[in-house]
Amino acid sequence: MLRRVLLAASASQRIRQLTTTAPLARHVVRRFVAGESAADALSVAERLVAEGLSVSIDYLGEDTVDPEQAARVASEYVTLLELLAAAGLTVGGRAEVSVKPTAVGLGLPEHGEKTAAENLVRICRAAQAAGTTVTVDMEDHTRIDGTLRLVGELRADFPDLGCVIQSYLRRSPGDCQALAVAGSRVRLCKGAYRAPDGVALAARSEVDRSFARCMRILLDGPGYPMLATHDPRLVAIAKSRAATIGREPSSFEYQMLYGIRTDEQAALAAEGAQVRVYVPYGSDWYGYFMRRLAERPANLMFFLRALASLR
Ligand code: FDA
Numbered sequence: 001m002l003r004r005v006l007l008a009a010s011a012s013q014r015i016r017q018l019t020t021t022a023p024l025a026r027h028v029v030r031r032f033v034a035g036e037s038a039a040d041a042l043s044v045a046e047r048l049v050a051e052g053l054s055v056s057i058d059y060l061g062e063d064t065v066d067p068e069q070a071a072r073v074a075s076e077y078v079t080l081l082e083l084l085a086a087a088g089l090t091v092g093g094r095a096e097v098s099v100k101p102t103a104v105g106l107g108l109p110e111h112g113e114k115t116a117a118e119n120l121v122r123i124c125r126a127a128q129a130a131g132t133t134v135t136v137d138m139e140d141h142t143r144i145d146g147t148l149r150l151v152g153e154l155r156a157d158f159p160d161l162g163c164v165i166q167s168y169l170r171r172s173p174g175d176c177q178a179l180a181v182a183g184s185r186v187r188l189c190k191g192a193y194r195a196p197d198g199v200a201l202a203a204r205s206e207v208d209r210s211f212a213r214c215m216r217i218l219l220d221g222p223g224y225p226m227l228a229t230h231d232p233r234l235v236a237i238a239k240s241r242a243a244t245i246g247r248e249p250s251s252f253e254y255q256m257l258y259g260i261r262t263d264e265q266a267a268l269a270a271e272g273a274q275v276r277v278y279v280p281y282g283s284d285w286y287g288y289f290m291r292r293l294a295e296r297p298a299n300l301m302f303f304l305r306a307l308a309s310l311r
Contacts, residue, residue: 032259032292033060034281038080041281042087044258049094052269053277056135056255057084058098060282063107067115070105074119078126085130096133098278099123101147113146117154124158133185135162135226140193141169141200148175159183162226166191167211168200176214180221187226187255188214192291212237219247226276228255230264249273257292 034044034057045055059077064070077097081090089095101107104123105115120136127134136151138144151163162185165172169191179186190207191200201207211234218225219241227238235254242252253274256265269275280288293299 029285029289032257032280032289033285034258034279036281036283036285038076038083038281041080041279042083042089044279044281045084045089045095046087048277048279049089051266053265053275054094054096054253055089055277055279056096056098058100058137058278058280058288059103060280060288061103061284062100062139062287063102064105065108067105067108067111070103070108070115070119073103074122077123081123081126081130081132084132090127090130090132093132096135096276097123097127098135098137100137100139101143101150102139106143106146106150113150116146117150120150120154120161121157124154124161128158133160133162134158135164135185135187138164138166138189138191141195144169144171155184160185162187164189164228165214166193167214168207169195170199170201172210173213173217176217180217180223182222184223185226186218186223187228188218189228190231192295208234216241219252220245225252226255227252228278230256230261232264235264235268260292 034041038059041057041059045057048055057080059073059080061073064073077099081097084090084095099120101116101120104119106112108115120134124134136147138147148163151161154161160183163179164187165175165179167188167190176186176188188211190211201210208231211229211231215225215227215234215238218227219238227234229235238254241247242249249272253276254265254268255276255278258277258279265275265277
């Protein structure tokens, strides 16, 4: 129930305005968001890479409504990739970028897919020049076919372009089968959006079982799985499956969000696993932040307590 309310709040313009204009909220947001500028993202990336982790940096913003804005988002990524390369962070793909398709134009009323493809090509070229990769995030269920089509087409020129599968969707084991091919980089997550019952699994236990099933398909296949979860049970299942089938630690990675289960991130890296931290930055942090609150009521309490203590 609380999750539904917070997810609805993430789409509400009025609540958005209240949260983004309350100066104290920014303090708490910093737990999950690197900052507002590319320089903030760079300094967080430098720290995490020095700690033996990899990063995927997301310039926050979704549902771009005009083509010029979509082009500006692509330019921001190009600049970011140049900065990361100049700082030596893209060597071996330690720092890559994650891009939301609607931020680069997928949701535009006219020529959305074409605009998103053109912008993604610019970002992929910049990543290639920097020696690193791009992963295309997955948004709500209405965008899945468009996003997978886009990634499928771009992979002809950029074979290491990554995509995301969300285990809460009924279709996802089938999508995993199709994507479990050599060279394919696939991030598996549970899914952070609302979807109708016919499309999504309702119970958390079902979503977890689906994650385990999708994970097995990806781990058993010849691609490069990117297992994005903080769930200790699913991480344990991943470890056990990888050991059983003899998967090398360098042939897959764990991914977690900036500011969440940081001890576990460090512990996995210390065991020799590859761990990538998803680092968001930018002034448009509201939707991302509300989704993190929705995942865990304790975060909401943390947020409210911090606001109260700062008064
Ligand atoms: P779950 O929510 O069941 O949490 C398991 C445990 O992890 C909790 O008990 C708690 O200990 C900890 N935890 C989880 N979330 C927390 C939080 N917010 N604060 C504090 N502790 C928390 N989604 C999507 O729809 N499209 C996408 O492209 C992506 N991309 C993505 C990249 C990466 C690297 C990650 C880690 C996640 C995503 N997600 C995503 C989000 C994902 O779908 C999901 O909403 C969150 O990861 C939470 O799910 P868990 O698997 O962590 O399990």
